[in-house]
Structures are given as structure tokens and as C-alpha cells.
Amino acid sequence: MTSFGVSYFGNRFISHAKRDIKRIAESCDYIVHTVSESDLTYHKAVITKIMSDSAKAGLEVWADPWGLGGVFGGESFSKFLLEHRDAWQVMSDGRVVPAACLNRPEWRSYVMEWILNVRDMGAQVLFWDEPHVSFDFESEWEGIYSCVCDVCQHIYKKQYGSPLPAKLNETARHFRRESIRNFLNDVMAFARSRNLKNAICLYAFKGHPEYDLIWQEAAAMPDLDIMGCDPYWRWRGHQDPALHVADFSRYVVESAKPHGKGSQVWLQAMRLPAGAEGEIHKACEAAVKEGVTHVAAWSFDGGELLDSVLSERPEDVWNTVETAFKRFRQRSK
Numbered sequence: 001m002t003s004f005g006v007s008y009f010g011n012r013f014i015s016h017a018k019r020d021i022k023r024i025a026e027s028c029d030y031i032v033h034t035v036s037e038s039d040l041t042y043h044k045a046v047i048t049k050i051m052s053d054s055a056k057a058g059l060e061v062w063a064d065p066w067g068l069g070g071v072f073g074g075e076s077f078s079k080f081l082l083e084h085r086d087a088w089q090v091m092s093d094g095r096v097v098p099a100a101c102l103n104r105p106e107w108r109s110y111v112m113e114w115i116l117n118v119r120d121m122g123a124q125v126l127f128w129d130e131p132h133v134s135f136d137f138e139s140e141w142e143g144i145y146s147c148v149c150d151v152c153q154h155i156y157k158k159q160y161g162s163p164l165p166a167k168l169n170e171t172a173r174h175f176r177r178e179s180i181r182n183f184l185n186d187v188m189a190f191a192r193s194r195n196l197k198n199a200i201c202l203y204a205f206k207g208h209p210e211y212d213l214i215w216q217e218a219a220a221m222p223d224l225d226i227m228g229c230d231p232y233w234r235w236r237g238h239q240d241p242a243l244h245v246a247d248f249s250r251y252v253v254e255s256a257k258p259h260g261k262g263s264q265v266w267l268q269a270m271r272l273p274a275g276a277e278g279e280i281h282k283a284c285e286a287a288v289k290e291g292v293t294h295v296a297a298w299s300f301d302g303g304e305l306l307d308s309v310l311s312e313r314p315e316d317v318w319n320t321v322e323t324a325f326k327r328f329r330q331r332s333k
């Protein structure tokens with residue numbers, strides 16, 4: 001059986017949220033609430049009410065560490081980085097970049113504090129969205145990588161007996177992957193010990209030996225419950241929605257199933273030009289056919305709230321998601 005969900009963000013008015021949640025519950029089984037650092041600082045009381053209303057409407061409640069520390073995906077600024085200037089990642093050419101070093105104990109403590117907070121607010125599933133170390137293609141081509149701060153240097157030296165190299169090599173690649181894996185294993189184990197489930201979303205990217213390894217290692221994480229990716233077909237370039245989503249749905253299911261994990265695929269319900277809304281049906285059908293356990297739409301209202309994801313006809317985008325979800329939800333029951 002497939003369950004259906006949607007991400008919800010940007011609104012902190014309870015009366016408005018009540019109306020939205022009522023509508024979401026008509027077509028969805030779960031709702032992914034973004035909880036940014038700003039929310040953690042200023043909106044705990046209202047998010048607790050919004051999450052409670054979501055649960056009362058019969059939706060499973062998910063929480064997304066939106067843009068936290070510059071480590072996860074999300075259009076949000078980081079207070080942690082402002083307050084912890086020495087916890088930023090350092091590239092191997094000496095550049096200090098605005099993303100928290102995954103090996104810094106103060107960063108891990110901060111993420112655990114976020115976990116405890118969202119659990120108290122009512123979250124049931126944590127959605128680890130696009131976790132990454134600081135990365136850009138130009139640097140990567142030149143072998144410049146992150147992180148080589150003094151904490152990372154210390155850990156590396158203990159393991160390999162030498163400082164981190166200035167340019168990427170096999171051991172530096174291994175260390176980078178291990179840093180991501182250790183961090184995620186740590187926070188996921190902490191979440192599970194607090195009776196929360198863990199879901200992850202990786203970039204829909206394959207055929208690159210290192211990212212393929214990250215993907216396989218993620219699928220095997222002991223405390224992970226749901227493995228996923230976001231194969232948006234109109235993001236960089238334009239792919240056929242049915243083929244692109246079928247391809248990555250298969251990849252997710254093949255990776256997740258042998259480890260006994262659920263699978264999730266995000267459908268592009270944002271940044272769609274007028275006339276492209278019908279593509280959501282094709283994408284949804286492809287994901288369901290491939291046996292994905294959790295189909296999701298990013299985001300509620302066709303991305304109307306946010307410049308970077310705004311569709312030309314956001315209302316039509318959301319109407320199409322509703323119709324598609326209701327259709328396939330009915331069939332999968």
C-alpha cells in the first residue's frame with residue numbers, strides 16, 4: 001500500500017493552518033512540517049498547535065530540519081552559524097564556508113536539541129532532507145573539498161596518521177563519506193531512542209561512483225526507516241516525468257527493499273510552468289507502479305509562497321496533486 005504526503009511551510013497562523021490541514025487530510029496520509037532554526041527560536045508554541053491539529057486530522061506528522069546549519073536543504077538562514085563562527089566548514093584551499101562541520105560536537109548537540117524540540121512539538125517522523133557537506137562542481141573538479149577544519153584534521157590524523165591532503169584522494173573521499181555517515185547514524189540513533197522514525201531524502205543523482213556509494217551506505221543505515229529521493233523533472237533541464245520518476249523510483253525501491261526499509265519519492269509540485277500541471281499525474285503513476293511506499297509532493301499550494309519554487313499557476317498545481325493523490329490512494333486501498 002502506498003501512502004501520500006505533502007510538505008507544508010511558511011504559514012504560522014493557526015486559523016489558516018487549520019483550513020489548509022483540513023484540505024490536505026482529504027488527499028494525504030502524512031504532512032511534512034519544516035522546522036527551521038527561526039521556528040525553533042520563535043515559533044515553538046504555534047508549531048506545537050499546528051502539529052497537534054495535523055495529528056487530529058489523521059495525518060502522520062513529519063518534521064524537516066529545514067536549512068539547519070546550512071547542512072540540510074531549505075530556504076532558511078542559520079542562527080547556529082552566526083553564533084558558532086568556529087564551527088563552519090573549512091575547504092581544503094582554506095576557504096571558510098557557511099555550513100556546520102558535521103564532526104563538531106556542538107553541531108551534533110544542536111541537532112539533538114532540534115530532535116528533542118520537534119518531538120515535544122508532536123513530530124513522529126524526522127525527515128533528513130538532502131544532508132550534504134559544502135560542495136560545488138568547480139571546486140570538486142579541482143579536487144578542493146570540505147571539511148579540513150582542526151576537528152576534522154584531528155580525527156583524520158588519528159585514523160590515517162597524516163594530515164588531510166590539500167586535494168581529494170581516496171582516503172579523503174572515504175573520510176568525507178564517513179563524516180556524513182557517522183553524523184547521520186548518530187542523530188538517527190538518538191531519534192530512534194526517543195521513539196521517532198527516520199526518513200532521508202538524497203539528491204536524485206546516480207552514475208557518479210562516490211555518490212552511488214553514499215546512496216548505498218545510506219540505504220544500509222541501521223536506524224533509517226524510509227529511504228528516498230526527489231527526482232524533479234523540471235529542475236535542471238527538462239526530463240520526461242514518467243521515465244525520470246520511474247527510473248529513480250526503481251532505484252530507490254531496489255536500494256531500500258533489501259534492507260527492509262520503506263521508500264519515498266518526491267514529486268515536483270512546484271516551479272511548474274502553465275500547462276505542465278498534468279505531468280504530476282504521469283509522475284505519480286510511475287512512482288506508484290514501481291512500488292514506492294511513500295509518495296510525496298513538494299509542496300502544498302504549488303510553491304506559491306516562495307520565489308525559488310513558485311509555479312506559474314500554483315493553484316492548478318495543487319489541484320492536480322489532490323486529484324492524482326485521491327485517485328491513486330483509492331486504488332491502493
Ligand SMILES: [Zn+2]
Nearest residue numbers: 101147149152
Ligand atoms: Zn570539520
